[in-house]
Amino acid sequence: MRSIFVFLFLSLSSFVSAKPLSYYFDDTITFDPSVPTPQSVLGYNVGEWHVRHDQLVYYMRALADSSERINIQTIGYTHEQRPLVMLTIAAPERLANIEQVRKAHLAQVNGEQPVDTNAPAIMYMGYSVHGNEPSGSNAALLVAYYLAAAQDERVQKLLADTVILLDPSLNPDGLARFASWANSNRAMVPSSDPSTREHNENWPSSRTNHYWFDLNRDWLLLQHPESRARIAQFQAWQPNVLTDFHEMGPNSTYFFQPGIPSRKNPHTPQQNVDLTKAIAQHHARILDSHERLYFTEEAFDDFYVGKGSTYPDVNGSVGILFEQASSRGHVQDTINGRLEFPFTIKNQLLTNFSTFDAVLENRQKLLAYQQDFFKQATKLAEKDKIKGYLVSAPKDATRLRYFLSLLEQHQVDAYALTDSVTVDKQKFAAQNTYFVPLEQRQYRLIKAMFSEQQSFIDNTFYDVSGWTLAHAFNLEFKPLDSVWGVSVAQQAWSSEVQQQQAQPLARHYAYAFEWFDYDAPKLLTKLLQNGIEARVALAEFTVDTAGKNKAFAAGSIVIPAGVQKRDDWLKVVEDVSAQFPIAMHGIESGLTRQGIDLGSRQLAPVTLPKVLLVGGQPASQYEVGELWYYLDRHVGLAPSIIEADNLNRVDLDKYTHIVFAHGRYADLSKGFKSKLQSWVNEGGVVWGQKGGAQFLADEQILKATYLTRKDMAASFSTEGMNYGDRDKLAGQQRIAGAIFASSVDLTHPLSYSLTREQLPVFKNSTFLLEQSDSPFVNVATYTQKPLLAGFTHDNNVSQIANGGAVLAHRVGRGAVVAMSDNPVFRGFWYGTSRIFSNALFFGEHIEADAP
Known part of the structure; x- marks a missing residue:
């Protein structure tokens, strides 16, 4: 009973x-x-x-x-x-x-x-x-x-x-x-205990x-x-x-x-x-x-x-x-x-x-x-001083295509230039420039997409205050107050394009492709995964290809015939390259017309990265996910996501790179910290962003100083404030999400593929690396007047000015790369993401020593 x-x-x-x-x-x-x-x-x-x-x-x-x-x-x-x-x-x-x-x-x-x-x-x-x-x-x-x-x-x-x-x-x-x-x-019997x-x-x-x-x-x-x-x-x-x-x-x-x-x-x-x-x-x-x-x-x-x-x-x-x-x-x-x-x-x-x-x-x-x-929308466009926006991505058709596809999905029309145009002494080439007119039904959405607003009635934000898509994609763009002299195609850009045809490759002394295209890291990954030996040019060179002189910038990838281990290497290169809209150039001789020869020490081997991405409770799930997504979707790499509690049991020698997203890592065990120090000294490359960068600096792996949230907040006076001013002060001290201009060293391996010195960076925290005394360590620094879009109080802007955006230096035989911010924020920050992928493929070639 x-x-x-x-x-x-x-x-x-x-x-x-x-x-x-x-x-x-x-x-x-x-x-x-x-x-x-x-x-x-x-x-x-x-x-x-x-x-x-x-x-x-x-x-x-x-x-x-x-x-x-x-x-x-x-x-x-x-x-x-x-x-x-x-x-x-x-x-x-x-x-x-x-x-x-x-x-x-x-x-x-x-x-x-x-x-x-x-x-x-x-x-x-x-x-x-x-x-x-x-x-x-x-x-x-x-x-x-x-x-x-x-x-x-x-x-x-x-x-x-x-x-x-x-x-x-x-x-x-x-x-x-x-x-x-x-x-x-x-x-x-369900438990109601919140714990x-x-x-x-x-x-x-x-x-x-x-x-x-x-x-x-x-x-x-x-x-x-x-x-x-x-x-x-x-x-x-x-x-x-x-x-x-x-x-x-x-x-x-x-x-x-x-x-x-x-x-x-x-x-x-x-x-x-x-x-x-x-x-x-x-x-x-x-x-x-x-x-x-x-x-x-x-x-x-x-x-x-x-x-x-x-x-x-x-x-x-x-x-x-x-x-x-x-x-x-x-x-x-x-x-x-x-x-x-x-x-x-x-x-x-x-x-x-x-x-x-x-x-x-x-x-x-x-x-x-x-x-x-x-x-x-038509009336508002007629009254607007701005008539539309020019957007351009020289040498990177894929990044521009991603941007145009985004516009198309939102029913925003963009039209190819039929003739090149110069605006304020800046040339926009017809072959890589599009015009987005404001006079279309999505007027308000376009204004929001391209907004660079910096002044607001209410300076407290639940989410980001700046998201300018052209900055996120690192596009050259210019608002136009007149369309005089701007000639565009009659039909808007459409994603309905023909599939590219595979081009058979004849045997040459070497093949090479440029690093500018956004899909270049993924192409290189697939080649390396298929056993192709590749080299990165750490300096410029000019060669004869298809009967013409062709200049290759530093960062270009060379595939020499003489070092390949696969008998069918040419067929592999042909099949893999057919998947990407990136030209593969045949080179007739190792003796170049200008610059380094193809047997130079400046043509360094590139190895397939094996990435350990630190996860678990200390790490931001959003930033770990964004890094994972970028590696998976845009680089073609599967990182090993290992939670912090398990790091002690991992053989670090299996990995070429360890990545710390934003997080609080101070409580990692002494044993792991010691292993990490040894691993970097023996040739590993470690990446840290935001809290990850702070951790590397605290452990003296990164030789850098930084400002914390408390340091930044100390610049705000609270004199005369009362209890009711708390939220207002917190809103002023916070950076919910704004866009800043950084100046990039275009000669640095981490900047390969970038074509202009200004690189927009997304910032949603007040953590800030300070600029290094050694100019060779500073890959990117914030400009003197850095704010491009969104709200940031003048006190924070003045402290960010000339601060360190990206730092990198040798550590023994290895290297450390640190960033004040998240290079792959929400998956759409296409500009700074290339800094991260460059660190994966070229980080081992960083030669700068910490001061």
Whole structure:
């Protein structure tokens, strides 16, 4: 009898958090019994367990199979090959002609047709872009069920007056990781202790995607398939409203926009703010009716256009951010009492309902606003002193192509120059320059993309304050106040290009390719992986190739026939080089026309890097992920990511390079620190950025001094300040994310491929290396007036001026390279990333000694 009692107790306890559909839905709503409930398909009630992504997709497909209101399509796949699905929900007769509905909506948006008072409003409902903020995706189960099966008046009007695009999981890989974590650490009697394992994920957290990127910062940058698929649908549909459901700390309540009024992007129209406020009244009303705590207009900025709630605002839509206090598991004790997972899900469901009500009430205003938004673009362009931007990437067609592809995905047109032009004594060659006119429908987005704003009404930022894409790609660019003399192609650039044909290679004394192209490191990697012997030219040379003199800059890669170990080396070079748009030049003789000969000591061997990337709790998961992503995608290398706790057990001699991303490494064991010192002295190359650079300096591997956050903050006077000034002071002392100009030593091996002395650097911390007394150690230094874009207080700017951006020197037979900042920030900082890849291939050839 006792055993039966225990079994019943445990069985009941396991459902302590389970809530039936009646908990989520008003009992006045009736549902079509032929449409399956979440529980009937998943085997549990919503909120009892965290839904896995495969279960989420399975249920959505079940709904589409049973309801005439829903179409489902796969719009892409994640890095881990999970399907990205989107549900299109509308009245059955409208759904049968959905492509005509979409085209009619776009014609209206673009002003080709007047606003139809009977036209549907388009909503894009997106959930859980952060994987460990799961209440959104779990609420999506209920939202989709309601839209498929409900018979109430609201849903009938929704089907008549709207088209709903429902994206149930913006980050499937992260959601899958977190569901596994929360479910596998859930007991039969769930623990509400905030310190328990369930509520504290291991490194890295599931907030991020496969490569540990924050996908909510990727709406503009489009580095990942999840973002590219989402933006393709957004631009194809041009929704009137986009919702973005998030979570925040457990001890908070509920937030909905508008956020802090002074922190909106200047290119967001005031009417957008007014509509957001009108919609917010509905959120307040429904949360009031359920006695929920909430707040608005006192947190979160709407400035960075690469976020999910801001990107729509500069694209003619109204983006709305929701933030629910998170249970970070199934139940957690908070300052507001016991927070259960179903409670968080229901709050998200409630604001879905209030969004529906708001869109129905404001449908005609939203439609009219969207058409006017794009009509105003022409008028704003006519008034703007700037007419457009020239962008150029001499000698690097691939980097320019990546940039143009990004513009194209955002429906921004760029036109090739047909004749070269000189502006302010700067020549822009026709073969590598494009013109981006402001007079096009994406006027506001273009202004945001190219913004170099440095002065702001509110100097406190939730995210970055500068992201100028032309600087990130290290493009030469120039705003034009006149298009006189600028001749461009009639057709905008398009990614639809023909596949390049493989060119057969004849046997020559040697082959060579230049290092300028962004794909050159990946080409070299593939050659080395296939057993090809290669050399890097540490000085210039000129040779005869194809009957013409050809000058090769330092950094060019030479493949001499005489040192190859493979009999089929020429076929390997031919096959590998065919994969890249990089010319392979045949060289007839080792005797050059000018410069070093091909047997010179200045033609140094290049070896395949074997990279140890330090991970684990001391390291920033974002920066480790960004380095991993860059190595994988752009260099073709698989780093060994080894967590700090395991470093003592690793044979460092297996690796040529050790990389420290930003982090706090002071607590690494003495044994490892000693091993690291010996490894560098014996020939290893170590890279450190931000906190990683500080660690190397503290261990005297890097001979450099630096300024910390406290050092930088000491320059700010607090005289006369009161308690209420704390946030203002913190905002001034912080560098949330701004762009600075550095001056690069173009003769240094780490600068190979760069074509101009100025290199824009992204900075989001106040850590700063100081310039070395030895000029040969300073690879890049900040200029005298370094700020290019974004907010940084004058006190910080003056300290950064002439500081050290990149330092490198010998350590015994090895070398150390350190950077004040992150060279691969968010995967789109294409300029400084080449410093990092150069350190991998050429770091062993650094000859400068520390002073």
